[in-house]
Amino acid sequence: MEEKREKAPHVLVVPYPAQGHINPLLQFAKRLASKGIKVTLANTIYLTKSMKAKTGLVAIETISDGFDEGGFESSESTETYHERLKEFGTKTLTELIEKQNSSTLPFSCVIYDAFLPWALEVAKRLNLPAGAFLTQLCAINVIYYHVYLGKISVIPQESGTIYVPGVMEFEVSQLPSFVSAPGSYPAFRELLLNQFSNLEKADWVFVNTFDRLEGEVVSWMEERFPVKTIGPTVPSMYLDKKVNGDNAYGLNLWNPNTGTCMKWLDARPNASVVYVSFGSIAALGPEQMEELAWGLNGSNNYFLWVVRGAEENKLPNNFVEETREKGLVVNWCPQLEVLAHKAVGCFLTHCGWNSTLEALSLGVPLVAMPQWTDQPTNAKYVEEVWRVGVRAKLDQKGIVRREEVELSIKEVMEGENREEFKRNASKWRELAIEAVDEGGSSDKKIAEFVAILNKEDK
Incomplete structure (x- = not known):
């Protein structure tokens, strides 16, 4: 039958x-x-x-x-x-x-x-x-x-x-x-x-x-x-x-350091942390990695930085130890939980679309460091259309120098446009929920x- x-x-x-x-x-x-x-x-x-x-x-x-x-x-x-x-x-x-x-x-x-x-x-x-x-x-x-x-x-x-x-x-x-x-x-x-x-x-x-x-x-x-x-x-x-x-x-292809990340964030003041991640594919060159590292350190903000295991050898010698008081470096983390945490003040990102959309959906201002594919265009929208952050500028060698990293973070975290970025980020979150x-x-x-x-x- x-x-x-x-x-x-x-x-x-x-x-x-x-x-x-x-x-x-x-x-x-x-x-x-x-x-x-x-x-x-x-x-x-x-x-x-x-x-x-x-x-x-x-x-x-x-x-x-x-x-x-x-x-x-x-x-x-x-x-x-x-x-x-x-x-x-x-x-x-x-x-x-x-x-x-x-x-x-x-x-x-x-x-x-x-x-x-x-x-x-x-x-x-x-x-x-x-x-x-x-x-x-x-x-x-x-x-x-x-x-x-x-x-x-x-x-x-x-x-x-x-x-x-x-x-x-x-x-x-x-x-x-x-x-x-x-x-x-x-x-x-x-x-x-x-x-x-x-x-x-x-x-x-x-x-x-x-x-x-x-x-x-x-x-x-x-x-x-x-x-x-x-x-x-x-x-x-x-x-x-x-x-x-x-x-x-x-x-998930990777196991996130969930407990470590969330415990560390729980101990930080509201909006005091720069979350840094370049996604699952983008690989920074050694020179860019060093500039970013010392730029994060020089910004004088707390930072949570995702560095995949294959990229760890590009970190400056003793960087993790020297910045232990203000920074946490992990191989992977639960990004949505991190972006939703009250301690996070901005997201330094490659501007992949998933990451950008998550930040908009959770109301987090951005510092854009696009690497390839669609990321430069997403960064333009972040800075000029949605007005939720800035794009870090490249030098003639195509490197974002440590001084520019510091400047971009400070502009989003404490600059004169800080309140506008926060206000716009909150607006896009509301519209995302509404959609x-x-x-x-x-x-x-x-x-x-x-x-x-x-x-x-x-």
């Missing part, structure tokens, strides 16, 4: 296999699950084995990237990894969907990271509607879209300005590094531009931002794609507190999507 098929929506979520991409998609998946939708996240075999997962109502299945024992680090090159990810991912994603679709709870649609345009082709071949998920600021996506169309040419000069239709005018140094320095990291540049290779075929385009943050840019994009802004994708505990048990992302709260712009768009899924499954 044939098993009875359940009449309930079931969404398959397929992230690009990196923590900074998995976490926002997982948070979106949790939002969908909180509204009664069955959600399954397809992670790679290697990352599923490597991560300690607490995903709540979201189920986990696996696909292969062709490197099941070592993941990205075991590939000979970025190009090789992406080639095998497409080859093995296409095959195993197809098998996963076909297997599930012969069960009592087949998939209703696929939501895929736009870094994986082949996932859209799989979904369409199997007659499933599909939505792309863009993890970055909407303005970044528009810039890359213009480059993909050939409307923004390669920029050989080191200075000057360029106008991006639908966004604004930028100095070359404020554009994503794959635009301002197109010869750098060609494999990643191709990955970013290929997001638009078949985007017009997607039934929905979800973006990890919210309308009030960049309204005009969102409107420009909505005229061209079926865009739904559904951010910020930050655990509910730190925003509207409406999703039960959603107090962390749930997936995801019941009836807010992002919540409304998620609800519209859920209504479509429920209607199609009846």
